[in-house]
Amino acid sequence: MTETGTVAEVRRIIAEGDLHTVFQPIVDLETRSVVAYEALSRGPAGSSAEMPDTLFRVASEVGLTAALDQACVAESLRAGHRAGIVEPLSLFVNVEAQALDLFADLLPISLVVVVEITERDLLDDLGMLLRSVSRLRASGLKIAMDDVGSNPASLAVLPLVRPDIIKLDMSLLQNQPSRHTARIMDAVSTYQEEFGAVVVAEGVETEQHISQALALGATLGQGYLFGRPSDLAPEASPPGVQVRSDVAETRPAATPFSIAAQFRTPTTSTRPLLVQTSMLLEARALDGDSSMVVLSTFRDDEDFDDDLRARYTTLASRSSLVAVFLQDRFGTLPAMDGIDRLEVRAFAASDPLRAEWSMIVLSGTYSAMLTAREVSRPDGPGLFEYILTHDREIVTRGALALAVRL
Template sequence: MPVTTYTEHFQTTVLAEGVETERDLVKAQALGATLGQGWFFGRPDPVPHGMPVQPGFARPSREPALTTPFLVAAAEQPTTQSDKPLLIEMSKFLEACALECDETTLVFSTFQENANFNARMLGRYRVLADRASLVAAYLQEGVEQKVGLADIPKLRIVTFAEDDDLAAEWSVIVLSSRYCAMLCAREVIDQPIPGRRFEFILTHDRGLVTRAAITLANRL
């Protein structure tokens, strides 16, 4: 994606115009936009007094071991907060991009909870495994009991313990000769906003995507 590549290289700001629907917002963020304009954000109205400000989230004082995609990315780029539905749409977007890549494509995905790797997801990754050079899915221990996993020879299933750092993360990494992208997210615990929230990073920086992918490749 030329827009995101240019943005990351030159540290520019991208403004998306005409954001009318949630789908428009997903596409804009996937392309690297951090500012947006459109009816999705509301019609013009007087600004109310005393608008609440969300508290910031401080980074830990000690740098953790960079053993997961999120930890690698968060050490180099700022995070953005989102709810789960938006992350789902962004994940689908990257998976669709992977289907359009060539046979050199590598796909690494972590699913946080085994319930997220449902029958529909299994079907999607069956297609990905058939087209890509390597597709690896990272799930919690016990997933071996899921029906259908053994029927996909090109899909690598890697398990991790419940107390592993990956148990709080959600990642989709696509790496090929002509395209690279990574969405990595970590659930925010003890946050003031109702519902499940995640801090995430979406990047097309090949060096960063490669370093993050290595943390998962080392687990194969």
């Protein structure tokens, strides 16, 4: 069948909901008992779009990812209900980041659903992703991050999305341990220690893989050793243990400074010291790995001069995401088109960000925030009250306050 024919087939599959759902068990690594199933969508048997890689690739090429995702989710939930995957078992359902908003309207009450966010396009619209996750949590759903470790973006958004469940990419088990493996282990361990998330190891095919999974902090596993994706007979799923985690929803305050001031007492300084401190944090970000996220606010576009633009362009080339927020007083917001991973966003003069100047650096293992607010403008240098913190909880809240604006 030609590519044109494949596109037509994908359009038909979406329009008619001609999808098939198979299930793969997720087990407790210690007891080997089934605690959940992951729903996996397939096209019609024998079709050119039967396999999910082809199905989603073609849908993406023709702008139908959200429509396909909605069809897959709807069929997965119906199939899970038919198969009797009910409490205490959980049903993991894959959802593309851009389609998360469609999910809540499709949810049957009888299922304990874990929304598994795929690793593709996580940073294309981070603000939308975070707002959608917040709404899903408000509906009582748990959030899982899929394939953590497969690309830097998954680590970059980990502290912002705050998933209840982390699914480790299968390469961490199936490849020889490397510096990359150690970096993922370090980041996941840091996150797990702080937030109590459940870790699932994917790609478990041997007993040795189980040992590696346990060493990486996983308590649950998924892979051919425990079962291949298959149909489930109605009401035939075995009893399980509900997946639980200690991650709690965090609702950020309006601005980084207002958040930090809830936990720390501001100190007064002149601008030159704060400029040097901000540049130090830039250097820390440059020294970090590619999972780094940098979020900065400036009081107006004049503060974001040519030198800063050059420095932030360099930061973006070495980070997962760099975002700059500033007031565009004169309609001269700097054009940064064509620079990957660099976002420049304007805010209104009435926005409380107008009074602040913040620099936030956040990765899987490093966190820092400098946030300041001008308190006077005498004849001499202006004075600022500021807070410099490396407390990960405070930094993450400050980062969320900006990231949801993207």
